[in-house]
Amino acid sequence: MEQIFIAREEQLKQLGECLAQAVSGQGRVCFVSGEAGSGKTTLVQEFVRRAQEGDKDLAVAVGLCDAQSGIGDAYLPFREVLGQLTGDVDAKLAQGAITKENAGRLKNMLVLAGQAIVDVGPDLIGVFVPGVGLVTKLGAFVAEKVGWLDKLEKLVNKPKAKPGESGIQESHIFEQYANVLCRIAEKHPLLIILDDLHWGDAASINLLFHLGRRIGQHRILILGTYRSAEVAIGRGGERHPLEKVLAEFKRYFGDVTIDLDKAVEEEGRQFVEAFLESEPNKLQDTFITNLYHHTGGHPLFTVELLRNMQERGDLIKENDKWIESESLNWENLPTKVEGVIEERIGRLESELKHLLTIGSVQGEDFTAEVVARVQQAEAGGLIRKLSGELERQHRLVHSEGIRRLDPGGQRLSLFRFQHNLFRTYLYNEMSEAERAYLHEDVGSALEDLFGDQADEIAVQLALHFEKAGLDEKTRYYLQKAGEQATARYANEEAIAYFTRALELTPETDLEKRFDLLMLRESVYSRKGSRDLQQCDIRTLKNLAKEVNDNHKLVLALLREASFFLETASFSESLATAENCLSISECLKTSELRAKASYLAGGAAVNLGKYDQAQSFFEDALNISRSEGLGQIESTSLRGLAIVANQLSNYEKSMQHSQASLEISRRNGDRLGACKTLNVLGILYRTHKELVKSMECFEEAMEVFREMGDRRWESVMLGNIGVDIWDGGDFSTAFSYFRKSYELSILTGAIQHQMVMLGNMGNLSAQLGDLDAAELYLQKALELNKQIGSAYQGVIDLNSHGLILNQKGEYERAKQALEKSIEQAREYEIRKVEALSLIELGTLFRNVGKYSDALRYLQQGSDIHTEIGFKIMQSEEYLHKAKTLYQQGNYEEGEATLLTAFDLLKEYPDKEIEADQFLCLGKFETVLGDYDQAQKAFNQSLVIRKEMKQYFRIAELHSCLAGVALQEGEVQAALDHAEKTLEFLEDHLPNGTDEPMRIYLTCYQVLRAAGDPRADEILTQAHTILMERANKITDDAMRTSYLENVAANKQIVDIFLQKGKVASKSKG
Helix, strand or coil: CCCCCCCCHHHHHHHHHHHHHHHCCCCEEEEEECCCCCCHHHHHHHHHHHHHHHCCCCEEEEEECCCCCCCCCCCHHHHHHHHHHCCCCHHHHHHCCCCHHHHHHHHHCHHHHHHHHHHHCHHHECCCECHHHHHHHHHHHCCCCCHHHHHHHHHHHCCCCCCCCCCCCHHHHHHHHHHHHHHHHCCCCEEEEEECHHHCCHHHHHHHHHHHHHCCCCCEEEEEEECHHHHHHCECCECCHHHHHHHHHHHHHCCCEEEHHHHHHHHHHHHHHHHHCCCCECCCHHHHHHHHHHHCCCHHHHHHHHHHHHHHCCEEEECCEEEECCCCCHHHCCCCHHHHHHHHHHCCCHHHHHHHHHHHHHCCEEEHHHHHHHHCCCHHHHHHHHHHHHHHHCCCEEEEEEEECCCCCCEEEEEEECCHHHHHHHHHHCCHHHHHHHHHHHHHHHHHHHHHHHHHHHHHHHHHHHHCCCHHHHHHHHHHHHHHHHHCCCHHHHHHHHHHHHHCCCCCCHHHHHHHHHHHHHHHHHHCCHHHHHHHHHHHHHHHHHCCCHHHHHHHHHHHHHHHHHCCCHHHHHHHHHHHHHCHHHCCCHHHHHHHHHHHHHHHHHCCCHHHHHHHHHHHHHHHHHHCCHHHHHHHHHHHHHHHHHCCCHHHHHHHHHHHHHHHHHCCCHHHHHHHHHHHHHHHHHCCCHHHHHHHHHHHHHHHHHHCCHHHHHHHHHHHHHHHHHCCCHHHHHHHHHHHHHHHHHHCCHHHHHHHHHHHHHHHHHCCCHHHHHHHHHHHHHHHHHHCCHHHHHHHHHHHHHHHHHHCCHHHHHHHHHHHHHHHHHCCCHHHHHHHHHHHHHHHHHCCCHHHHHHHHHHHHHHHHHHCCCCCHHHHHHHHHHHHHHHCCHHHHHHHHHHHHHHHCCCCCHHHHHHHHHHHHHHHHHCCCHHHHHHHHHHHHHHHHHHCCHHHHHHHHHHHHHHHHHCCCHHHHHHHHHHHHHHHCCCCCCCCCCHHHHHHHHHHHHHHCCCCHHHHHHHHHHHHHHHHHHCCCCHHHHHHHHHCCHHHHHHHHHHHHHHHHHHHHHC
């Protein structure tokens, strides 16, 4: 009896509904589960056949997870899928996994798929699909050389980056794979079959999960099969990686699994009856009942038992119809499918059984030439036995065609066990010693056959030699397998291979252990496993010292300097990089010196040591140019551009940035080019060219999205938000910060989460919502406890102090700012030290300690001058002018303010401009020029309204009310005051320069107008004032706050005077 498709109409209907949804543009994932022999493959094959008959545009690609090497062979099923989509269909056609018609469809999609890979998946070349082979196929297929084919050749010929240096992450690969599928699905609906996912490698299962979340609006159906029992058991003592994915997909798509085990229970007899009806017979109902009771309707058991009964003579043909023989005894038949298999294989001649036993060592798929070499037999005769007796007569294997290692090269004749249970039985029947012997022979045969290409099957060879107990060969191929997994960005697999190789390497073999640790550390770095990375770096340093090898020590120190830079420990990074440079006799390799110089420059620039950073970057640049190190040349130029910008050399910064961009683009380094675009965007923003800045960020973001780099996409969203913020659209800017923050949570980029929380906090402060601002900054500081970023921690402490200062919590603000200054000095972060000193100066101004305020403002300004940071000069003069105004030094204060106006022309800033006009209006008011005061306040008001800073608008209306009152225009004063009072009904005037002055002016206007609300406002003002004063535990500071700040003193005096008047009236 031939194995044909029987029953399962209900399951086919369910699969058809899933496909219909997908083809309509609602991409989805579904699964077929069942134990071995339950009919998963047969069901899927029939579904594919019917689906392609019903949709002539549907393309099907099949990926198989391998029982023997699949768990560790990164992306195996997805490499097969992309191979088929780029025309590599012969193997799957020979296996019967795809139809001849589908193979034709896939070949016709070659150009579409090739262009999609070039456009949106360039980093898949060499990872999922061989670049040279793709160029060859496309070159033969495309008559004329088109632009994208030239681009493909450049991508294929681009020098490969060393492990850990490409900047590409696993997430990039996932997103690019999704992009390619989605691009193809725009022209052809896709059905992706992933068979035997219980054997899938972790990287493939992670990619499957990513695809499931990305295909929602595309014409793609992903159909996977798995054994539920294998998944339930887990893997390596841990939860099976597929289990979590299944749970997530169920939550997202609903019920996604068709359970064939359940179907067997419910429809088993139906299957038995239908299968028997597939061939002429005169079998009675009692036979059908007995067969069903014996097999439970299990498809494989039913089919194999019937074949066994035919071979035993329990079923015979009479007039071309099957009937029961008199010898049939149900009690003598095997009670499990394994028993049937045992009997079937037991009837083989010993030569044939030994042949299959060797094949079982190679796996479910095996190669005739390997078996021939192990048996020392002639390959042609052995293939005849496989194709004849074992395939056609015994139906235990089937041919899967041939492949050649190279055109015209070694031929490989591929066979596959009819079911993995046959292979498992043969393999398990051997003793451990026999298995080890055969694994060695199979491994050696594979090495001989593949020759120079043996490294391509490193995963298989490592498995064979480890089971043979050959540690040295196992270590070699484990390292190769790890390097391949690293190149495919399969981090978990790479770590596992390197770790196992280390376990097999003697403690005395320090050289080999050093090499393996370097490889593993680079993967930990890429994965962000900082604790494990640091542990490997420590071991690397110790090994280098133990073998007294300074070259190795420098390699280890370079990794440590990079680690410190990645974790924002800039002082440690600089010290370590300088240590590398000091071991000059070991840096005969110019590349190492260039790397050390670049790392030192990166740390120095973050510490505000710009002259030192420039020297390091120039050293790295000179070496890279002389040695032809393109990537280091580009990054060094990018570093010099940052330094030049910080030193206010705009022209030089632009030159370096453009040169860096040109080199990156010439070398096909898209990631490097986008990082330089980021620098250019910041450069344009610094000089208020926001349109050009936005163009740079948006161009980079588009590429990052194509590359699947969600982390850098998040950074670009944040930078675009800052541009919008600088442009005065606060609400839109906040939405960008929110998107960036949410994306950084998905990517696990904690430091960027802190940056966005800081931005949202500072923006909330500018919008007057200081409570929300403080919550954001507190959350950022809490996050910093997880990663210990000194740099970001100091920045957030400064921002937190600023917000507390604006809230009137002066003592807490002082503590935060002093801590920020202390840590900035400890870590030599000069720029943030200066910012915190300036903010501390504004705090002392707010509490009336004007001499201290001017001293701290000058200290901050001096640091900015020292490090060449000119951008804040206008703001520094503005702070000084405000302090002089509140001190009563009006002439010097106004002169200082006019200097601030002149400086603002070089670096325009709307926020500062509005603040300067506010300050000018105050000077003109006290100097008696009310027309000029009113004009200045109105100019500020226009800007504040554009920026929707309602608390600042309320402040300006109080200022205009004060001017009107001075001019005797009480009604005009009252009109302005009403607008301020409306705001004060629900808000405190936090974030304004003189919050109590606002209350005082409103009181004075209401009193002049004879409005009874005057006393209410006075009482409210006095209550708020005293609440703030009582939070200050320092007596001198509290006294200064109440007596030296003019508005505060007036409120206290008026309130006390009114209290005395009230007491006399009662008396």
